[in-house]
Amino acid sequence: MPQERFRFKCLRCGRCCRDPNTIVTLSISDILAIANHLHLGVDEVLSVLGFYHFSENVPKSQIEKMVTRPVLTEKGSAFLGLLKGEGGKCVFLNEENACMIYPSRPKICRTFPFTYTLVKRMKGGVDHTVKMGIAQKGLEYCPGLHASGASLVSLQESKKLGVETIQELEHHSRFAEKWNKLVQTGRKKATARGLIEFILNEQKGLGV
Numbered sequence: 001m002p003q004e005r006f007r008f009k010c011l012r013c014g015r016c017c018r019d020p021n022t023i024v025t026l027s028i029s030d031i032l033a034i035a036n037h038l039h040l041g042v043d044e045v046l047s048v049l050g051f052y053h054f055s056e057n058v059p060k061s062q063i064e065k066m067v068t069r070p071v072l073t074e075k076g077s078a079f080l081g082l083l084k085g086e087g088g089k090c091v092f093l094n095e096e097n098a099c100m101i102y103p104s105r106p107k108i109c110r111t112f113p114f115t116y117t118l119v120k121r122m123k124g125g126v127d128h129t130v131k132m133g134i135a136q137k138g139l140e141y142c143p144g145l146h147a148s149g150a151s152l153v154s155l156q157e158s159k160k161l162g163v164e165t166i167q168e169l170e171h172h173s174r175f176a177e178k179w180n181k182l183v184q185t186g187r188k189k190a191t192a193r194g195l196i197e198f199i200l201n202e203q204k205g206l207g208v
């Protein structure tokens with residue numbers, strides 16, 4: 001069956017950047033991209049990062065199904081995300097309603113309002129394809145999906161973005177597992193600072 005085609009044009013309204021109920025979750029690759037773009041050190045990365053802890057013990061089976069794998073910190077298991085300011089506004093949204101890190105914005109910001117799922121097709125051998133959908137939040141408030149002049153989203157470009165996103169999430173999961181294991185076996189201390197140092201060392205080949 002052919003993939004459904006979507007129309008979209010971002011109106012730069014900033015609603016997705018001001019949604020108090022959505023955390024801009026970050027993968028290791030997102031953190032490295034922002035740190036490289038702004039030339040941030042450990043303290044500066046910590047100043048824009050949120051550690052979103054679970055309010056209760058979440059079963060391992062549920063954690064394994066989560067899109068972005070949590071990491072262990074001194075306060076328990078947490079998602080990494082961008083810090084939010086007053087009213088839930090993203091720390092990188094400026095007064096002109098513009099993203100201050102647009103070229104290195106996280107993947108979740110690039111893919112919104114769409115979602116991507118890797119689908120395995122078994123016909124005549126294993127084949128992977130990327131299925132595109134609209135995120136629930138996109139349906140709720142993104143005017144770009146109904147904008148006049150919205151053009152058809154390129155299937156080729158969206159597939160490329162979808163594959164990259166899925167690969168980054170897989171890389172993030174492997175990295176988070178490695179970090180969590182180091183902490184659980186006492187080889188690393190579960191501190192936010194230690195984690196960021198570990199992430200920044202990743203690109204030098206020292207992290208993993």
Ligand code: SF4
Pocket residue numbers: 009010011012013014015016017112113141142143144145
């Ligand atoms: S809510 Fe939609 S149109 Fe508005 S900035 Fe976000 S992606 Fe663009």
Ligand code: SF4
Pocket residue numbers: 016017024082090091092093094098099100101102105106109
């Ligand atoms: S990083 Fe940029 S695009 Fe993403 S939520 Fe923040 S301001 Fe918006």
